[in-house]
Amino acid sequence: QQQVKQSPQSLIVQKGGISIINCAYENTAFDYFPWYQQFPGKGPALLIAIRPDVSEKKEGRFTISFNKSAKQFSLHIMDSQPGDSATYFCAASMEGQNFVFGPGTRLSVLP
């Protein structure tokens, strides 16, 4: 019940295209859903996050869509750029509990 599933495992997108990564969770007590971006040789860094009381959050080219009834959330990267090539992790947490991370998606944006 603590698991967060993430797909796809890897994704190749052309420059200017839309990248979409999906995550699903089981525990309805989770109340914070962040996405982390990790470049090679670096630690994960917070990209964008959402609470379940909203269905969408947008920051620049990055958007989280949240479907509470389906227990799913997704990251959309609009106008994908080669500099977006990285590994992306979704995560979920609740107050007083550890973060649970998805297995990651390796995104490659071709020039």
Added chain:
Amino acid sequence: NAGVTQTPKFQVLKTGQSMTLQCAQDMNHEYMSWYRQDPGMGLRLIHYSVGAGITDQGEVPNGYNVSRSTTEDFPLRLLSAAPSQTSVYFCASRATGASNQPQHFGDGTRLSIL
């Protein structure tokens, strides 16, 4: 503007050797944690601490020890290194309280056990 600092960045050990991975944060965060990252496995929690003097086990604690004598430092000890512990290790910290406190990660220690 250091954030979370991990040392060393790279290390090669022989089976059976011991070592300590260092982690320090300068954000006065109460919560600190250690993860290992393996291909296709994501980030798996090894040990965590909610404050000085308090530690607890995560998902994969076997073969690792931690201590938390100060708010700033959270070292991870490998008692007798095994090849299965070859991995990239990340330390993270965050403020406690509401769940929407982001984790801040260090840049990792890449550990190879021969």
